Amino acid sequence: MKLNLPTTTLTALLVSCSFLAACGGGGSSDGADAAATANRLRRPGSTQPTAPASSPTAASSATPASSTTPTSGVISITQSPYNADPTGKTDSTNAIQNALTVAATNGSSVSIPAGTFVYSNVLNVAGIKVSGVGKASILKATNFNNQAVHLTGTGASLSNLAITSAATTRLSPYQTSAVWIDGATNFNVQGITITGSASVGIFNAGGQGGTIQNNTVQNTLADSITNTNGANGTLITGNLVTGSGDDGISIVSYSGSPIVQNITVKNNTINGQVWGRGMSVVGGNNITYTGNIVDNTDSYADMYISSESEYNTLGVANVTVTGNTFLHGGASQGTVTVYNSQGATYNITGVNVSGNQIVNPGFVGFQFVGNGTETGTIQNSTLYSALGSSALQNNGNSKSSFPVTATTVASVPAYTTPVAAGGAGATQ
Structure with a gap:
């Protein structure tokens, strides 16, 4: 009819x-x-998220000697002098962040090998490529107030790894998400498996000209993939979202902030x-x-x-x-x-x-x-x-x-x- x-x-x-x-x-x-x-x-607690007063940094530790660090190529977080623990028995926050920092300085990319790597603070990815071997490369969050993998700068890329969180209380700040795209340009988030998050799974806060593709986001406590704070020019494609604690894929523009478009x-x-x-x-x-x-x-x-x-x-x-x-x-x-x-x-x-x-x-x-x-x-x-x-x-x-x-x-x-x-x- x-x-x-x-x-x-x-x-x-x-x-x-x-x-x-x-x-x-x-x-x-x-x-x-x-x-x-x-x-x-909207579920209670889904107010506009607030960023920390300054960009979060991982817990401080000695910077590896430059003589042991390549000026290009790939840095593995398990290689010396970083020595991240793939067994998940000890906290690898400093090791991972040191590798990320050196890579950003020297124009390298970072490799996450197979294993479970426990981290307890925001991990800052400043305009570099970070990749794993797939679901066997696991970043396991233990501090749900600061659990984000934080993408900034131009060309930041996160691919082929898993991020897990056992959070049971919903939170709202950006750094409580699993992946936080913080005004990054020409970014790429691809092939990530996110299981659990204290807030959003993939939080595109003002990202410009990026791609969120072929990710699995499951059992988050807030939206699975969201775009806010003037996010612009993003392609979101090929993703599987399941068990979302709030909207699956969302665009949200608050008065007083730039509109998402x-x-x-x-x-x-x-x-x-x-x-x-x-x-x-x-x-x-x-x-x-x-x-x-x-x-x-x-x-x-x-x-x-x-x-x-x-x-x-x-x-x-x-x-x-x-x-x-x-x-x-x-x-x-x-x-x-x-x-x-x-x-x-x-x-x-x-x-x-x-x-x-x-x-x-x-x-x-x-x-x-x-x-x-x-x-x-x-x-x-x-x-x-x-x-x-x-x-x-x-x-x-x-x-x-x-x-x-x-x-x-x-x-x-x-x-x-x-x-x-x-x-x-x-x-x-």
């Missing part, structure tokens, strides 16, 4: 549930309680959410989500586009959501949710949602709510639902204009395969 629904017919498809009453992620709410609304929208999120797989949305744009410009597979069963949206007064986030402009497959999402929020609670302060404009598959939504396929301007189009998509067209959309915002056109409604068994392959994550 083909549906061609002008804006004036949106109210005919209202589901008997308002957005605010339906989404009680933070406890019961009638929609008038701002605190409850905020809890529903020119981000492409392509061919990733996100599943097994513990909390939060599969993918999100919470303030941002020129953002594309394409070819992703999101299977979110935690009751929140698979795709969330918003400007939030609760967290004072910026507006949204020019977002493309195309060729994605969204499964089982939105028992509270709707599979694709557009939410503007900023009133006249910020707008959501230029949103194009097209060519997507919406499979067995828990609530509705598309939901438009809030009290601020929201404009865009929904077109050329397929909704697979046992409830038929009644599960298509809910419009609870009088300032929302999202005509839904050329959208097919089909039974759930008619769905066979994703429209795109998604991402497999780290393979080594």
Whole structure:
């Protein structure tokens, strides 16, 4: 069945549930309680992270003699005079940081051999390449307040290794993430397996012109991959995100900070959410989500586009959501949710949602709510639902204009395969 629904017919498809009453992620709410609304929208503790007063450094130790250090090539953290312990029995923070510091000075790269290397402070990677042999090269964090591998400068690269953390308490500062991209340019994070993190898995805070690709990020206590603080020109592709403690892959722009822009999120797989949305744009410009597979069963949206007064986030402009497959999402929020609670302060404009598959939504396929301007189009998509067209959309915002056109409604068994392959994550 083909549906061609002008804006004036949106109210005919209202589901008997308002957005605010339906989404009680933070406890019961009638929609008038701002605190409850905020809890529903974002997990408690997900405030804007704060950087330390100065760039963190590893615990001090003697600098290795330059006569034993190559002026180019590759430095292994286990070679003399660094002697990092691959058995995990002793702390290797100083050894690893000394190797990283010398490499940055002498134009070398750093190798992480197979083994388990315990570290207890932020590891600073300043414009150099650091690589392992795959999942057998393990960096094991023991101080969850300072556990980040910290990328700065131009050309910093982190590849083919594992980072593990047993943190059980969610934290928010940048240095509590597993990988912290701190304004780095032309960076690359590739083939990393992150298991656990006190906050975000990969935190792109102001990175410019970089790539986050073919990583596996699992069981973090906050977002798995996030972009904030003016991150610009980043490609996020081929990643596998599972068990995320908050949004899987997110773009977040806070008022008072530079807006995130020119981000492409392509061919990733996100599943097994513990909390939060599969993918999100919470303030941002020129953002594309394409070819992703999101299977979110935690009751929140698979795709969330918003400007939030609760967290004072910026507006949204020019977002493309195309060729994605969204499964089982939105028992509270709707599979694709557009939410503007900023009133006249910020707008959501230029949103194009097209060519997507919406499979067995828990609530509705598309939901438009809030009290601020929201404009865009929904077109050329397929909704697979046992409830038929009644599960298509809910419009609870009088300032929302999202005509839904050329959208097919089909039974759930008619769905066979994703429209795109998604991402497999780290393979080594």
